Amino acid sequence: MxxxxxxxxxIGAGITGCAIARQLSKYRLSTLVIEKEADVGWGTTKVNTGLIHSGYAGEKGSLKLSLCHNGNMLFRKNAYELDIPIxxxxxxxxxxxxSQIKILEENLKQxxxxxxxxxxxxxxxxxALKKLEPNISKNVIAGLYAGQACxxxxxxxxxxxxxxxxxxSVRFMLASKVTSLKYEKSQKCFFINIQPTSSEHSIYGCEPGLVIAADYVVNAAGIYADEIAKMVGDLSFEIKAVKGQYYLLDSEAGELVKRPNMRISDPKTKKSKGMVVAPTTGNNIIIGSTYEDTDKNDFSTTKKALDEVKVKLGQMIENIPFNKTITIFAGLRAISNTGDFIIGQCQANKKFINAAGIQSPGLTCxxxxxxxxxxxxxxxxxxxxxxxxFIPERKRFPKLDKVNFKNNHELFARNSSYGEIICRCEKVSxxxxxxxxxxxxxxxxxxxxxxxxGMGRCQGGYCTLRVMKLLSKKxxxxxxxxxxxGGDSYQAKIEMD
Ligand SMILES: Cc1cc2nc3c(=O)[nH]c(=O)nc-3n(C[C@H](O)[C@H](O)[C@H](O)COP(=O)(O)OP(=O)(O)OC[C@H]3O[C@@H](n4cnc5c(N)ncnc54)[C@H](O)[C@@H]3O)c2cc1C
Structure with missing residues (x-):
């Protein structure tokens, strides 16, 4: 063994697990992150609005509300340090x-x-609102502007x-699923059994039968955090999955909105922060989302739910070009039965720390x-x-200027493979x-x-094979x-030229 x-x-390499790993790297520790997917951020982290909330919304006395504003400020500081698009x-x-103006006033006060x-x-x-947001509908009578949101x-x-x-120096074991864990009192240590989720052991380093022996465990397993907690005898909470469905519009939709525009939520779905039309840092427009109780494997999209999004947000923003939709998708909120974040030592074992129920504003926090x-x-x-x-900074690799190719001379001079365009829609070299x-x-x-x-209009039609060749070679x-x-998501057999 x-x-x-x-x-x-x-356990878990979403935004929560990755932020914890980086925080722990500020200390002289050996930290290991275990993630069942083949990459980081592939749980709820990759399917959300990307809004760093300013921190006015939420139930009084909740952890979510009390952390949000400071979370916003800390996120901004770290975004610059880590060169995160913002x-x-x-x-x-x-x-x-x-009558809804009253809700704005309460939020303003809070x-x-x-x-x-x-x-x-x-x-x-x-x-005044129209000046700020030219496509706002006449149906909207007022808006609460939050300048610190980003x-x-x-x-x-x-x-x-x-x-x-x-x-x-943090180690990551990707494509590695935690299947069981227990605490051995005699050895004062957790033994974590993991199983590879890919047969490509040479890439991910996880072999069948591999065991991790750790003095402390942090549970950042998103919608599965309750199941991980149960493994150590913590039955104190449950997580349910609540689905949100989205449209993503092509960058051609341009400046439809200048900032995230939220529609105040219906009293029935008060738990959601409301549907939103928002720009993304990649110059797309994201539109969603619904609030539907579901099971943990349900990432389906439905016409009924997406039509609801279309109607509701069409009442808020005029002329949404839904014909520019390039993809639709769904994400799952990890909602705990307390309705709040569950952060801290578990009662069954204080060396086991939960970061569970991390629903919105979990990204912000x-x-x-x-x-x-x-x-x-x-x-x-x-x-x-x-x-x-500890090295706090990280820099993004320079990208081609998509609009003005003349600006790319320096990049070509540095590395001639900047001249080889692999993805035409997004101009990726x-x-x-x-x-x-x-x-x-x-x-x-x-x-x-x-x-x-592969994110552009043709959704990988042109570049997929070219990227596969590079992946295979490297x-x-x-x-x-x-x-x-990852897993068995192999592409159809391809005749090589
Ligand atoms: C529709 C929607 C919109 C949202 N909008 C916003 C927003 O605008 N702003 C905001 O602040 N927040 C928003 N959120 C909330 C935010 O997305 C989440 O709070 C955040 O992404 C949670 O991150 P996480 O790392 O805790 O969970 P995840 O990203 O789900 O990460 C958990 C990881 O654990 C892994 N894992 C699970 N079980 C195992 C196992 N057995 N072994 C190994 N690994 C395992 C998973 O594969 C996953 O990668 C939104 C959420 C949704 C769904």
């Missing part, structure tokens, strides 16, 4: 009748009490944290949660000695794809999320073994 030893094992857009929460700046109610009567790229945030944590988790580990007895070699693979992409989706190759495996997203 092959055993790997670690001071701390983090746009300071602000946000609008829009209402349709006089926000101010939490120290938010740049928060104001803007009326649509005198055209948008980021959530999966690029997870990738940035992964790269930086790895640089600071990733960095603040990571700080709380390291404090909790310290309280549970973990020695936190400063890592004097061979240099960028090779860099993505060298930095951890092992699949088509891994390349896509790092470079945008990873040293046959092209038939290249997958879309």
């Amino acid at each position: 092959n055993t790997i030893k670690a001071d701390v094992a983090v 746009k300071n857009t602000g946000s609008l929460l829009n209402v349709f009748n006089q 926000g101010k009490a939490h120290g938010l700046l740049g928060l104001e109610i803007i009326s649509n009567k005198d055209g 948008i980021i790229s959530p999966y690029e945030a997870a990738i940035a944290l992964y790269e930086n944590a790895k640089k600071n 990733a960095f603040i949660i990571s700080e709380i988790i390291s404090d909790q580990l310290k309280e549970a007895g973990l020695k936190l000695e400063k890592n004097t070699k 061979e240099a960028e794809i090779v860099n993505a693979i060298e930095n951890g992409a092992t699949t088509l989706d891994g390349v896509k999320f790092r470079t945008r190759a 990873l040293g495996i046959p092209i038939e073994k290249i997958t879309k997203s």
Whole structure:
């Protein structure tokens, strides 16, 4: 039996697990992250609006509300340090009748009490809102503007944290599913059994029968966090999955909105932050989402739900070009039975720390949660000695200028494979794809999320085979073994030219 030893094992490499891993890399520890998917950020982290909330919304007394505003500020600081794509857009929460103005006023008051700046109610009567957001509908009578809200790229945030944590000596075991774990009192250690989810052991390093022996465990397993907690005897909470469905519009939809515009949620679905039309950092428009109880494997999209999104948001923003839709998709919120984040030592074993029920604004709170988790580990007895070699910064690999190719001369001069365009829609060069693979992409989706190759209008029609050839060459495996997203998602057998 092959055993790997670690001071701390983090289960789950979503934004929460990756932020915790990077936080722990500030100390002299051996930290190991275990993730069942072939890449980081492929759970809920890759399917959300990407809004870093300002922190006015939420139930009084909840952890979600109390952490959100500081979470926002910490996210911004770290986004610059880690070169995470970010746009300071602000946000609008829009209402349709006089009685809803009261809700805006309550949110304004709550926000101010939490120290938010740049928060104001803007009326649509005198055209002020229309000036701010030209496509806002006449149906909207006012909006709560939150100047501190911003948008980021959530999966690029997870990738940035992964790269930086790895640089600071954190180990990641991807395509490795935790199947059971128990605490051995005599050895004062958790034994975690993991199973490979890919047969490409040479790429991911997880062999059948591998065991991780860890002094402390952090549970950041998203919608499965309750099942991981049960393995150590913690039955104190349940997680249910609540689905949100989205449209993504082509960048041709242009400046439909300048910032996330939320439609105030219906009293029936008050738990959701409301449907939204928002720009993305990649210049697309994201439109969604629904709030549907479902099971943990249900990522289906339905016409009925997407039609509801179309109607409701069409009442808020005029002329939404749904004919520019390039993809539709669904994500699952991890909703705990307490309705709040569950962060801290578990009662069954204080060396087992939960970061569970991380629903919205979980993305916003990733960095603040990571700080709380390291404090909790310290309280549970973990020695936190400063890592004097910690490197806080990480830089993105330079991308081609998509609009003005003249600006790319310097890049061509530095690396001639910038001149080889692999993805025409998104103008992605061979240099960028090779860099993505060298930095951890092992699949088509891994390349896509790092470079945008395959994200454009043709959705990979032109570049898929070209990216597969590069993956095969760089990873040293046959092209038939290249997958879309790990596991057995092999691409159809291809006749090579
Ligand atoms: C529709 C929607 C919109 C949202 N919008 C926003 C927003 O605009 N702003 C905001 O702040 N928040 C938003 N959120 C919330 C935010 O997306 C989440 O809070 C955040 O992504 C949670 O990250 P996580 O790392 O905790 O979970 P995940 O990203 O789900 O990560 C958990 C990881 O654990 C892994 N895992 C599970 N079981 C195992 C196992 N047995 N072994 C190994 N690995 C395992 C999974 O594969 C997964 O990668 C939204 C959520 C949804 C669904």
